Amino acid sequence: MADPEAGAGGSPEPREETLVEPARVNGSAAEATLSGTELAWRPTGPIRDGGGSRKLELESDVLGFQVEGRALKVATFARGEEARPPSPLGCGGGGGDRKRGEVVVEMESEDAAQRWGDAIRDRFATLGRPKRLLIIVNPYGGKRGARKIFQTEVLPLIEAAGIHYIMQETKHRLHAQEIARSLDLRKYDGVICVSGDGILVEVVNGLLQRNDWSTAIKVPLGIIPAGTGNGMVQALLHSSGEPFSMSNAVFAIIRGHKRALDVTSVVQGKTKFFSVMMLTWGLVADIDIESEKFRWMGSARIDFYSLLRVVNLRRYSGRILFVPAPGYEGIGDPVEHTTSCKSNEAGNTNEGDTSNVCNNETCTYSGPSVDEADLEWRSLNGPFVNAWISNIAFASEGVMIAPQAQFADGYLDAAIIKDCPRSVALRLLLGMKDGSYIESPYVEYFKVKALRIEPGLRVGSSTIGGIIDADGEVLARGDVTRSGDEPEHLMAYGAPIQLTVDQGLATIFSPR
Known part of the structure; x- marks a missing residue:
């Protein structure tokens, strides 16, 4: 494997000239054209089965290429056939699954093949692909x-x-x-x-x-x-x-391609955890964590344990406080006064900047700078069946939990399932496959700038609480069922846990 530090220099400026050459493409005589980031060819000899004019977009259809002598070998990952026929709209072929393939463009000389290879390499350099x-x-x-x-x-x-x-x-x-x-x-x-x-x-x-x-x-x-x-x-x-x-x-x-991604600070006192996905409390957290003992069933464990939990539906007391995004100010009841979930960190925080915690010359991120005195909080009181706070639309391939969630809008999407009958809970779980469950009158769905969970005990119990799960990991547990090999949890169950969003802090590779 080549040294990963190789080729760390700056990318050359792209060559924008159009190249046109006679060539043999996959063995057939053709005229090849490289224009912008489009590689196209049209037959100049007898057209074989499946022949005809074709083109490849370097950005969306090509994995990479090699120059071997007079041959330019292009590794493709295009929809349909190894290359798509031109579209009348000039934007490639239609839908379908992508398939790997190879297009071999044989030039009349090695110099021509090298010239085309250099031109394609320059065009790739403008696409921002990782090296x-x-x-x-x-x-x-x-x-x-x-x-x-x-x-x-x-x-x-x-x-x-x-x-x-x-x-x-x-x-x-x-x-x-x-x-x-x-x-x-x-x-x-x-x-x-x-x-x-x-x-x-x-x-x-x-x-x-x-x-x-x-x-x-x-x-x-x-x-x-x-x-x-x-x-x-x-x-x-x-x-x-x-x-x-x-x-x-x-x-x-x-x-x-890249897109910005919100990062959520999850805070309880001096304890912090950073999330980019979701936090759950109640039914979904119970299913996610307690079904681990059925991991041998694969993904079917979730469906199986969901039915068990609905049959013995749990409700949790507690309170959810939140700062609503614009347009959601009518949800819940106003809160006159709240206290911060953060402990006093004056000795560890740069004056005027709460985004860093410095200790022994080490500075780390501690969350977005927020003046909580300027926030107008509202609240929902339990009992609750489930609280789902998410930055993305899906919990898994087949579960859409937050249909309106955006990766970097600076808000979290809250889906709160209030006390409901077992039959309703089952319908809501089924409705999570396409996100339609949020239309139920038993669900409050809204966007927040910040949110605080004050988790209570399971209804009907004086000692047992629930599970708070962030991105698949247990943050806090109040059901005293921690197994012997399970690590100590990061946070305590019962004390308030606050979520605050830092808009677009991270960066993630994205299809577009």
Whole structure:
């Protein structure tokens, strides 16, 4: 494998001239044209079956290329056939699944092939594709198939695209966080997780624990689905109209498009956790965490345990306070006064800037600067069946929890299921497949700038609380059922937990 630091110099200026050459394309005589970022050809001899004029968009149809003597070998990943016929609208072919292929353009001389290779390389340089990646593989997530996914699904596409990479496997819990915290980011154009959503969250937390967090958090992140839920990948692909698939997730990274991503600070006293996805309390958290004992069932464990939980439906007392986004000021009741969930950190905080915590010359990110005195809070009182607070639309491939969620709008989407009959709870779970459950009168759906959960006990119990789950990890647990090998939880159940959004703080690879 090539040195990942190779080719770190600046990209050359693109050559914009149109190239036209006689050539043989996949063995047939043709006239080849390179215009802008479009490679096209039309037959000049007898047209074979499936022949005719064709074209490839370098940005959306091509993985990479090689020049071998007089031959220009183009690795394609296009919809339909190996290359699409021209569209009457001039924007490529229609829909369909992408398939790998190869187009061989044989020039009349090696000089011509090299000239075309240089021109295509210059055009690729304008697309912002990554050249060097760190790929973190979690062999323990989901069905423990990440190693195989990396070898069979990721590596062939990455190598065809000519991307240099370093692969590192996680060895234990929070290992990805440790890797991100100590990583030499100058060596890479992005950090990719072959895992479930939890490893991506570990990487975000590791980057924000660095001295150079403000630079580190801008390193583009990517995720290849190898977990149980894979909500982030589904949300990214769905937002661009792409079908959920392993290869589409990899190609989204290769193409190099990026989008901003909100980061949520989850705070209880001096304890902080940074989330990019969701927090749940109640029914969904119970299903997610308690169904772990049925992990041998694969993703079916969720459906199975959902039925068990609905049959024995739990309700939780408590209160949810929030600062509504514009347009949602009529939800809940006004709150006259609230106290901060943050402890007094005056000795550790830069004057006038609460985004850094400095101690022994180490500065880390502590969350967005918010003057809580200027916020107008409102509240909803329990009992609740479920509280779902999300930054993205999907919890998994088949569960749309927040249909109106945006990656970087600066708001969290709250979906609060109030006390309801078992039959209604079942219908709501079924309605999560397409997001239609939010239309129920038993659901309050709204956007917030900040939100605070004051979790109470399970209705009917004087001692048992619930589970608060953030991005698949238990933050706090009040049901006293922690197993012997389960780590201590980051936060205490019962004390207020506050979520505050930092708009567009992180960057993630996206299909568009």
